[in-house]
């Protein structure tokens with residue numbers, strides 16, 4: 305018999321016979337062990353599909369990646385530490401010095417910022433295109449345009465792009481298209497079915513769903529691109545912890561349920577705000593009358609809880625008063641969780657003034673409406 309100190313080092317058996325659970329097991333590993341020298345020396349050969357080193361994945365990572373691929377309607381998924389890291393990964397994998405990339409004018413701010421700073425420093429040029437450009441995007445293509453970014457609806461202004469039209473124009477010039485599909489998730493819009501090459505999501509939002517997790521994902525149906533993304537993620541040192549994967553896996557079974565409730569509540573709230581005398585403009589594409597409703601109605605199957613508006617009293621003291629009077633919408637950044645939130649941001653130029661963004665949580669809609677009605681009444 306070996307010494308107790310030796311026996312304590314030996315791992316306990318992982319999945320004991322006779323144990324079955326509805327919960328995903330959480331496997332931790334940096335080191336993966338191998339049965340013989342040949343498999344040890346060839347461990348890199350299975351880095352994208354099996355187990356070679358913790359960074360390449362454990363059963364918990366693969367369980368989440370596979371579920372997300374299923375959600376996207378097929379393909380492969382790479383997990384990264386944040387939603388922003390998903391954007392950086394696509395750019396890093398695809399772009400080289402001398403390339404040109406296009407972004408819509410309402411793209412998520414930090415995605416633009418990394419393009420303007422890091423990728424510009426590495427020799428990648430970018431241009432901005434108007435959201436409503438449609439097939440006119442072709443006029444923005446240059447001989448070295450490699451990638452078109454899309455994000456629809458945008459997470460502050462809720463502006464949309466015509467994704468199938470942009471995909472057709474880009475593919476006619478052998479240009480790849482990436483979509484930040486965090487707003488709708490693949491339950492609302494199947495980006496890969498629409499021809500998008502790379503669908504990215506901040507799992508931080510609706511998949512996590514409880515405001516306690518940061519993670520991102522890139523999904524693609526292009527096998528070679530999947531391997532290139534995995535290689536690039538490895539070179540960048542990207543890694544997500546299995547405990548965080550567990551939280552994302554825990555969010556998935558209730559994703560549809562949460563979105564359906566948040567969408568139904570947001571529709572009622574949007575209709576209420578649209579007809580309220582204190583509101584100057586409301587942005588929520590699922591609501592008939594919204595500037596982008598025709599695109600949303602044509603392409604999307606499900607809405608969410610995110611909408612924005614401006615007040616007629618478009619000044620900070622009025623906004624402070626309104627926000628302070630709210631009891632259920634708390635002031636906080638990010639979105640996609642079960643709690644109702646409000647955020648305040650300056651309008652994007654050339655617009656001036658302030659944008660208020662609501663994230664509608666899963667609280668009872670009547671309570672949320674009463675909260676907004678009470679807070680708006682303070683502006684009279």
Ligand SMILES: Cc1ncc(COP(=O)(O)O)c(C=O)c1O
Nearest residue numbers: 386387388412459486506508519
């Ligand atoms: C549309 C969109 N994409 C990406 C991100 C980035 O996600 P993360 O905070 O996980 O980096 C956000 C975060 O606000 C977002 O709103």
